[in-house]
Amino acid sequence: MIKYFIRRTLLTIPTMFxxxxxxxxxxxxxxxxxxxxxxGENATPEAVEGLHKAMGLDKPIWEQYLTFLNDTLQGDFxxxxxxxxxxxxxxxxxxxxxxxLALMSIFIACIIGIPLGIVSARKHNTLFDDxxxxxxxxxxAAPAFLVGIFLLIVFSVQIPLFPSMGVGxxxxxxxxxxxxxxxTIGTGIAAALIRFMSSSMIEEINKxxxxxxxxxxxxxxxxxxxHALRNSLIPVVTVIGLxxxxxxxxxxxxxxxxxxxxxxSLALDAIFARDFPVVxxxxxxxxxxxxxxxxxxxxxxxxxxxxxxxx
Amino acid sequence: xxxxxxxxxxxMKEINPATNKTSSNSFIDWKAFRKNRLGLVSLFVIIFxxxxxxTAKWIVPYDPLTQNLLEKFQGISKEHWLGxxxxxxxxxxxxxxxxxxxxxxxLCTVMLGATVGxxxxxxxxxxxxxxxxxxxRMMDAIMTFPLLLFALMLLMVLDxxxxxxxxxxxxxxxxxxxxIARGTTLDIKDREFVKxxxxxxxxxxxxxxxxxxxxxxxxxxxxxxxxMSLVIMTEAGLSFLGVGISPPTPTWGNMxxxxxxxxxxxxxxxxxxxxxxxxxxxxLNLLGDALRDAVDPHLKGQKK
Numbered sequence: 001m002i003k004y005f006i007r008r009t010l011l012t013i014p015t016m017f018x019x020x021x022x023x024x025x026x027x028x029x030x031x032x033x034x035x036x037x038x039x040g041e042n043a044t045p046e047a048v049e050g051l052h053k054a055m056g057l058d059k060p061i062w063e064q065y066l067t068f069l070n071d072t073l074q075g076d077f078x079x080x081x082x083x084x085x086x087x088x089x090x091x092x093x094x095x096x097x098x099x100x101l102a103l104m105s106i107f108i109a110c111i112i113g114i115p116l117g118i119v120s121a122r123k124h125n126t127l128f129d130d131x132x133x134x135x136x137x138x139x140x141a142a143p144a145f146l147v148g149i150f151l152l153i154v155f156s157v158q159i160p161l162f163p164s165m166g167v168g169x170x171x172x173x174x175x176x177x178x179x180x181x182x183x184t185i186g187t188g189i190a191a192a193l194i195r196f197m198s199s200s201m202i203e204e205i206n207k208x209x210x211x212x213x214x215x216x217x218x219x220x221x222x223x224x225x226x227h228a229l230r231n232s233l234i235p236v237v238t239v240i241g242l243x244x245x246x247x248x249x250x251x252x253x254x255x256x257x258x259x260x261x262x263x264x265s266l267a268l269d270a271i272f273a274r275d276f277p278v279v280x281x282x283x284x285x286x287x288x289x290x291x292x293x294x295x296x297x298x299x300x301x302x303x304x305x306x307x308x309x310x311x
Numbered sequence: 312x313x314x315x316x317x318x319x320x321x322x323m324k325e326i327n328p329a330t331n332k333t334s335s336n337s338f339i340d341w342k343a344f345r346k347n348r349l350g351l352v353s354l355f356v357i358i359f360x361x362x363x364x365x366t367a368k369w370i371v372p373y374d375p376l377t378q379n380l381l382e383k384f385q386g387i388s389k390e391h392w393l394g395x396x397x398x399x400x401x402x403x404x405x406x407x408x409x410x411x412x413x414x415x416x417x418l419c420t421v422m423l424g425a426t427v428g429x430x431x432x433x434x435x436x437x438x439x440x441x442x443x444x445x446x447x448r449m450m451d452a453i454m455t456f457p458l459l460l461f462a463l464m465l466l467m468v469l470d471x472x473x474x475x476x477x478x479x480x481x482x483x484x485x486x487x488x489x490x491i492a493r494g495t496t497l498d499i500k501d502r503e504f505v506k507x508x509x510x511x512x513x514x515x516x517x518x519x520x521x522x523x524x525x526x527x528x529x530x531x532x533x534x535x536x537x538x539m540s541l542v543i544m545t546e547a548g549l550s551f552l553g554v555g556i557s558p559p560t561p562t563w564g565n566m567x568x569x570x571x572x573x574x575x576x577x578x579x580x581x582x583x584x585x586x587x588x589x590x591x592x593x594x595l596n597l598l599g600d601a602l603r604d605a606v607d608p609h610l611k612g613q614k615k
Binding site for chain 1: 451455552589
């Protein structure tokens with residue numbers, strides 16, 4: 001068990017290393033001089049050269065790469081070109097907002113997705129099940145930004161129930177501000193969850209041990225909720241893991257629509273301002289989150305299902 | 312359709328067209344596909360969109376770029392079926408032209424991504440060993456990037472435009488295809504007919520081209536269909552953020568972006584292209600599901 005944990009954790013190191021390398025080379029080797037892009041076409045040669053020196057761009061590429069790797073490993077992503085603020089500080093400030101959004105979205109996805117998934121499995125091949133499948137298909141296909149825009153219009157502009165921007169202060173106000181954005185992201189995940197949950201439940205209910213339980217004369221409700229449900233909850237963890245990259249991509253757009261500070265809007269603003277250090281830093285943090293979540297999903301998966309550990 | 316619904320592509324490496332015993336090169340069971348009503352309907356919807364895109368020049372009632380400020384923000388009327396936008400341009404014509412861009416980008420992107428991904432997957436699976444490890448870890452690394460941010464970052468350094476957009480989004484399509492191709496290759500390369508070919512002195516290239524590739528081509532079709540909806544959504548998202556195809560070219564993302572500015576005044580500006588986008592994505596998802604079911608031998612066994 002501990003051996004598996006250690007092995008799986010160590011396996012993330014080459015992936016992280018590769019990610020950092022890809023980000024570095026994407027921003028350096030592709031055509032275009034970062035300094036020139038940042039300063040604009042009309043920059044004086046002196047200014048470009050000065051920025052080259054400041055960013056270390058005058059050194060050979062491998063030396064830049066080693067410095068970059070060294071700094072990154074120490075959590076130093078440099079300074080923002082415009083605000084002169086330390087990138088790691090900006091990332092730490094923005095992180096909680098996105099974290100809250102992600103947590104709340106997953107929560108909403110679970111409270112919608114799990115019960116509906118169970119109902120869809122119980123009423124398999126009925127009109128209700130078909131209807132649910134159509135709705136989840138539409139929700140899965142509608143782009144998050146469209147859903148977000150219309151939630152914003154209906155529930156914050158036309159009927160002023162919820163705030164249209166900001167994050168609020170204090171626990172309850174924060175949750176209040178989170179409701180619309182996290183419904184936007186959460187319903188998309190819920191749609192995937194319903195389909196996943198329902199198919200795993202149907203698969204579970206057809207297994208031998210359920211037949212045994214039924215043969216013993218246990219009431220059908222108990223068979224469903226006590227025995228089958230427990231085992232079919234495992235995929236929920238997987239769905240959340242699989243949706244993590246989608247969730248973070250969604251956060252970029254949702255944070256923009258609802259004018260929330262956070263990693264997404266930080267990265268987006270930096271991209272439009274061509275603020276390279278901030279872009280680099282936020283991309284690395286994004287990738288780190290995804291890798292860590294995938295690791296946690298794998299580990300919890302092996303905790304939930306002992307069969308995986310052995311293989 | 313109900314039996315194995317996993318939206319994630321990585322699970323698709325279980326697809327193994329080779330175990331399907333049909334003798335022709337096509338491993339899609341068209342008989343099974345024809346029975347899938349949802350799949351058929353979505354196929355017709357997609358054909359409809361493709362026809363719209365191909366004939367856009369002749370069927371649009373108005374030029375999508377011609378501005379007519381006297382007629383701006385009109386509602387639904389006989390002259391303008393879906394009304395006009397902020398510059399008095401006909402919305403229906405713009406949506407039809409937008410179909411063109413969306414489908415063209417989706418097709419190019421998916422083909423490019425799948426080709427590169429399949430090449431990587433076949434090499435990794437066929438060669439095995441260290442090369443396999445390195446290539447697949449790279450795929451894992453790319454998979455951890457949120458596609459949208461990754462595309463935004465690359466579009467920042469490259470010049471934005473159609474070609475850049477296609478290349479950038481296709482990078483996100485590579486890992487999924489590579490995994491599927493690798494899985495199938497691993498499965499096929501140890502089978503008797505490949506061994507026989509090897510012992511008869513076939514070169515590696517010949518084995519890949521005549522034995523492995525035909526077995527993977529069908530998966531390509533399924534992956535391509537499933538990825539197309541993802542590409543269309545990403546492209547619309549990028550256009551919405553303002554880094555995709557630049558206006559005034561009518562794309563659905565651009566139209567939604569324009570609509571967002573006037574959302575309180577006229578929500579239908581963003582709604583109509585959004586509906587078109589949603590319908591196309593649903594159809595592509597359903598068609599992908601149907602094709603997968605028609606290919607996947609596991610599912611077929613369960614249905615009969």
